[in-house]
Amino acid sequence: xxxxxxxxxxxxxxxxxxxxxxxxxxxxxxxxxxxxxxxxxxxxxxxxxxxxxxxxxxxxxxxxxxxxxxxxxxxxxxxxxxxxxxxxxxxxxxxxxxxxxxxxxxxxxxxxxxxxxxxxxxxxxxxxxxxxxxxxxxxxxxxxxxxxxxxxxxxxxxxxxxxxxxxxxxxxxxxxxxxxxxxxxxxxxxxxxxxxxxxxxxxxxxxxxxxxxxxxxxxxxxxxxxxxxxxxxxxxxxxxxxxxxxxxxxxxxxxxxxxxxxxxxxxxxxxxxxxxxxxxxxxxxx
Numbered sequence: 001x002x003x004x005x006x007x008x009x010x011x012x013x014x015x016x017x018x019x020x021x022x023x024x025x026x027x028x029x030x031x032x033x034x035x036x037x038x039x040x041x042x043x044x045x046x047x048x049x050x051x052x053x054x055x056x057x058x059x060x061x062x063x064x065x066x067x068x069x070x071x072x073x074x075x076x077x078x079x080x081x082x083x084x085x086x087x088x089x090x091x092x093x094x095x096x097x098x099x100x101x102x103x104x105x106x107x108x109x110x111x112x113x114x115x116x117x118x119x120x121x122x123x124x125x126x127x128x129x130x131x132x133x134x135x136x137x138x139x140x141x142x143x144x145x146x147x148x149x150x151x152x153x154x155x156x157x158x159x160x161x162x163x164x165x166x167x168x169x170x171x172x173x174x175x176x177x178x179x180x181x182x183x184x185x186x187x188x189x190x191x192x193x194x195x196x197x198x199x200x201x202x203x204x205x206x207x208x209x210x211x212x213x214x215x216x217x218x219x220x221x222x223x224x225x226x227x228x229x230x231x232x233x234x235x236x237x238x239x240x241x242x243x244x245x246x247x248x249x250x251x252x253x254x255x256x257x258x259x260x261x262x263x264x265x266x267x268x269x270x271x272x273x274x275x276x277x278x279x280x281x282x283x284x285x286x
Contacts, residue, residue, distance in 0.1 A: 005087045012091035015145050020095075022149040026122075027113065028092060028099045029277075031106045040199070052079050100277045108262045112273035115265075120156065130190040130263050132159050132183070159186065178228045185227070187263030188239045192223040197255040206246060236264050 019026055092099055102109040111131045114121050120135035121128050128137045136158040179185055194200030206226065233239040240256065247253035261269060 005081065005083060008081075008084065009087050009091050011145055012088060013095055015148055016092075016095040016097050018147065018149050024149065026097055027117075028097055029106045029110050029113065030099065030101045032101055032103045049079060102273070102277055108265070108269075109273050109277050111262050112265065112270045113277060115270055116274045127190075127195055127262070129157050130159060130187055132264075159183070179224075182235065184236050184264060185233065185239070187260055188233070188236045189220065189223055189227060190263060191256055191259045192227060193220055195259055197259045198252065199255075203252055203256075206243075236260065 016026060100109065100113070107125070107127065110121055110123070111128065111133065114131075114133050114135055118134040120138050121133065122138045122140055122143065124140045131137075136156040138156060142155060179189070191198050192203060192206075194203070227233045227239065231239070231242050233242065240260070243253060243256055247256075265273075
């Protein structure tokens with residue numbers, strides 16, 4: 001968590017150079033202006049960083065026990081040196097890596113570009129697991145940054161693999177048949193479970209106590225019981241129409257619209273995002 005910027009710069013350069021040597025052409029996407037719906041998430045992440053910095057000042061003196069050393073290592077995972085992003089940008093420029101910065105959140109643009117190029121996404125954001133991406137998702141934590149192409153292959157996540165695995169699970173019981181028959185509903189169910197744009201506490205009032213369920217039932221089971229049982233939703237369009245009636249033009253409903261734009265975008269939305277990202281003033285060095 002100190003200022004080993006040269007080491008970080010070399011690590012980034014080595015990572016992208018090895019990708020290039022193996023015929024992999026990366027496209028890095030930065031966030032633009034954050035969506036208002038994510039303000040709570042951004043504030044929470046800043047609070048975690050401040051808390052971690054305070055703890056580091058206590059445990060990072062080198063005068064603590066093994067317990068303190070263990071705590072020190074855990075805290076460092078929550079922090080990055082102050083100029084990390086600037087060093088990253090410098091490394092991307094020097095390695096001639098293509099970069100895109102959309103006007104708003106990067107998630108929609110990343111999903112659209114992945115669909116356009118039919119390539120995998122390298123991320124640690126589990127929201128992308130729900131997207132129907134031809135190339136799937138690779139987790140950054142599963143990649144060795146020193147040897148991204150020569151280390152053992154990481155696990156590739158695809159929504160279709162999850163879709164086919166529904167036949168084996170016992171968790172969803174009576175509702176998995178509907179998801180197997182209509183994969184389109186997976187994105188709506190995931191949104192109802194909550195994410196950066198839809199706070200579970202805000203929408204939980206829609207489905208709690210609307211169907212019989214045990215106190216220890218899994219949240220996804222409660223969501224599906226309300227969505228497929230109580231509301232008898234047959235498609236994402238149908239689900240959004242019913243949510244519009246229940247939530248009207250509220251911030252919660254706008255959060256649903258934003259979330260589903262990434263999970264279940266129309267062909268026009270994908271085309272517009274791709275054209276915007278690949279325009280000359282977008283696709284450039286950072």
